[in-house]
Amino acid sequence: MSLLSFFTFFIFFFFTPTLASTEFDFGTLTLSSLKLLGDAHLNNGTVSLTRDLPVPNSGSGRALYSRPVRFRQPGNHSPASFRTFFSFSVTNLNPSSIGGGLAFVLSPDDDSLGDAGGSLGLAAAATKFVAVEFDTLMDAEFKDINGNHVGVDLNSMVSAKVFDLGFINVDLKSGDTVNAWIEFDGSTTVLTVWVSYSNLKPKDPILTMNLDADRYFNDFMYVGFSGSTQGSTETHSVEWWSFSSFFPSSSAGAAAPPPPAVTLMNPGANSAGSSSSLSPPPSIAPSVAQKESKSSSCHNGLCKENLGAVAGVVTAGAFVLALFAGALIWVYSKKFKRVKKLDTLGSEIIKMPKQFSYKELKAATKCFNANRIIGHGAFGTVYKGVMPENGEIVAVKRCSHSSQGKNEFLSELSIIGTLRHRNLVRLQGWCHEKGEILLVYDLMPNGSLDKALFEARMPLPWSHRRKILLGVASALAYLHQECENQVIHRDIKTSNIMLDEGFNARLGDFGLARQTEHDKSPDATVAAGTMGYLAPEYLLTGKATEKTDVFSYGAVVLEVASGRRPIEKDATGAGKGGVSSNLVEWVWTLHREGRLLLAADPRLENEFDEAEMRRVLMVGLACSNSDPLARPSMRSVVQMLVGDAEVPIVPTTKPNTGLSTSHSQLLLSLQDSVSDIDGIITISTSTSENSFSGIDIV
Structure with a gap:
């Protein structure tokens, strides 16, 4: 950085007035900084705008940042710039029951709530608003183009500009998380909107339009969200929200905070007086009357305040020069230390x-x-x-x-x-x-696979499950056979499989992974992993190979197909139709009895192709074979799942090796010790003595 640029920076920093700005996000908001109206409520860390009811309902709700945001400067009415990002989802217990939708809204008051139905809780008597709507209901009254669009509403539910989300393959009613970015440039008065399933802002916006800020903005506006239903079970949840506003640096007068309420007298009024009361939000500043009385004491020359300001500038100038020299030394010393630190990392x-x-x-x-x-x-x-x-x-x-x-x-x-x-x-x-x-x-917007299987309100569809299993198999085939050095993951489980915006699998968490040369015999290490996913030979010998990863993948396959965890809490299977505590053992028992399809997740309600389900379950059993030599490679698994190869014949009786028996006994003994914590633990064993040495709850 040059001397001139450094000096310019410090002069700007010390002598440019601080401009009014607002910034917050869900990580900094508290209950007291949110105002909830109507049906809006907090639900597990998200803001729900409408009620979650099993029966159709008509209602509306609004959630606002509780403090007003300055949107125009006093005097010159220069508008603020703002940008906001939010993630939301629209879900419906009954897809045929269409709802209303939600909107990001700017409003001059924080008390009005619009009606239920297609108005999104926006329209109310004598209410001014600017909103970007995400509409799930085609309402002829409002000239909607369809039930899946984004529109900009300016004091009216008839959108000034709209965009059909079908053009970018976004379905508001899919239940998937949708991300939106809205920006307004105060200097150009251009409003821009982006929408995507991805958490990366798209290159091209879906909407761009000029907005007459002087017409639609008050000096202060409240920001937030509004939503409604119309005889529907549709719910609207805001899962993340960040907002920031600022004034362009050219607005020199922006620094003044809002004055307290003052009464302005109409010079043309009669003796009784005619007045208008201004009631800005509770940000207290020095009295305007005091400022005016001070300015009236200045005549043609410099007033005392101005003389003091000049002296202050001279003093501050000397201070800035001294500060600049110190800052220059500090910057170069930090740069030197940083370079030195980098060298130590390799x-x-x-x-x-x-x-x-x-x-x-x-x-x-x-x-x-x-x-x-x-x-x-x-x-x-x-x-x-x-x-x-x-x-x-x-x-x-x-x-x-x-x-x-x-x-x-x-x-x-x-x-x-x-x-x-x-x-x-x-x-x-x-x-x-x-x-x-x-x-x-x-960041994966749809979280981890285990949460999608066991914590989501709606069951994960079979088509998503098949796609996820194929994606994980493809990733493991790459790690095992296509990398320059073979990578053994060692911790394959549903909580380490993440889901992107399209429910594509992304394998993560390589903290336990090991990298070796291809075809090199593995070294014995301390076995580590999660109970229910560990291959018997790995647990007892500590040698991690691609076959131990294949076993873990097999446990994941059976977990995804059945909707049951690898190790159940209740060893007796009470209340679960006599399910064994060990998922692999249970599915193998069903296979032996010719009832394999009973392993299918009952929450799917038979909405799957039986041949596909049977193929997937057989792949899971083949990968979970207690004999590591009988397990297929992950490249073969990929071919089996896409139908390019046949699943190898899986014996009706699980092969009984000495390792298998010891493995089952150890798992059962460990399970007994943690039966009250769902049976999911991370375990490590001493390879020198083949004995259990430690448990870490995960």
Whole structure:
């Protein structure tokens, strides 16, 4: 940075008035900073605008940021710029029962709530508003083009401009998370809207239009969301929201905060007086009357205040020069330290996609706020982050501060940084500062596979499940046979399989992965993984191979097809039709009895092709064979799932090897010790004595 640019920066910093701005997101909002009207309510960390009822209902709700936002400057009426990003979903217990939709809204008051039905809770008597609607109901009264569009509403439910979301293959009523970006440029008065299933803002907007801010904005507006239903079970949930507003730097007068209420007298009024009362929000500033009385004491020359200001400028100028010299020294010393720090990490890490600064990741996660935690991986915690420069949503994995945690992170970083596959979670970059190791990944909007299977309101459709299993198999075939060095994942389970916006599988969490040369005999290590997914030979010998990954994949296949976890909490299977505690054993029993299709998830209500279900279950059993030599390769599994190869003959009786018997006995003994925590644990064994050595609850 040149001397001139540094000097310019400090002069601008010290002498440019601070411009009014507002910034918040879901990570910083509290209950007191939200105002909920009508049917709006909080539900598991999201804002629901309408009621979640099993019977059709007509209602409306509105959720607003409780404090008003300045949108115009006093005097010159220069409009503020703003940008907002939000994720939302529209779900319906009865798809034939169409609802109303929701809208992002700017309104001058925080008390009005529009009617139910197709008005999205917007239209109300004498209410002024600007809204971007996401409409799921075609209403002829409002001249809607269809029941799946975005529109800009200006004091009217008849949209000034609309866009059919079918053109970008977005279906508001799909139940999937939809992301939206809305920006308004105060200097050009252009409003722009982007929509996508992806959490990356698309290159091309769907709507762009000029907005007469002076006509539609008040000095202060409330921002938030509004939604409604019309005899429907449709629900509208806002899952994430960030908002920021600012005034262009050219608006020099922007600094003044709103004055208290004052009475303006009409000079032409009679003696009784005619007045209009201005009632801005409760931001108290020095009295306007006091300012005017001070200015009246100045005559043709400089007033005392102005003389003081000049003296202050001279003093501040000297201070700025001194500060500049110190800042210059500080910048160069930091740069030197940073280069030195990079050298200590090794060349393999410097080749990673991008190095983030600790400062920007700390800002993105709001100082690693507990409200931003979205998961816990191997030896680390995962946070949702919103990058301050572009609003992109990412997943930030922060390693535990133990030496083992740091070793696992460096291992994960060195392995996944070299991998490129459509079914692997993409690593965006890394950070190693202040004793912290941080990894930055794409955030998967549909969460993990285990949550989609066991926590989602609606059952995961069979078509999604087949696509997910094929994606994971493709990723493992790449790791095992197509990489320069073979990668053994060692921790394949549904919680480590993430789902993108299209429910495509992305295998992640490489904290336990090991990289070896192809065809090289594996070394014995400490076995680590999750109960129910571990191959018997790996648990007892500690040698991880591609076949141990295949066994874990087989357990995942059976879990996805059956909707049951690999190890059930209730060993007796009470209340579950006599289900065995071990999923693999149970499915093998059904196969032996000729009742294999009874393993299908009952929540699918038989909405699947029986031949496909049978094929998938047989693939799961083939991969779960207790004899590692009988398990197929992952490349063969891919061919089986797409129908290009036949599933190998699976014996009706599970092969009984010594390893299999010892494996079952150990799993049962471990299960008894944790029967009250769903039977899911991470275990490690001592390979020298083939004995159990530790349990970590996950």
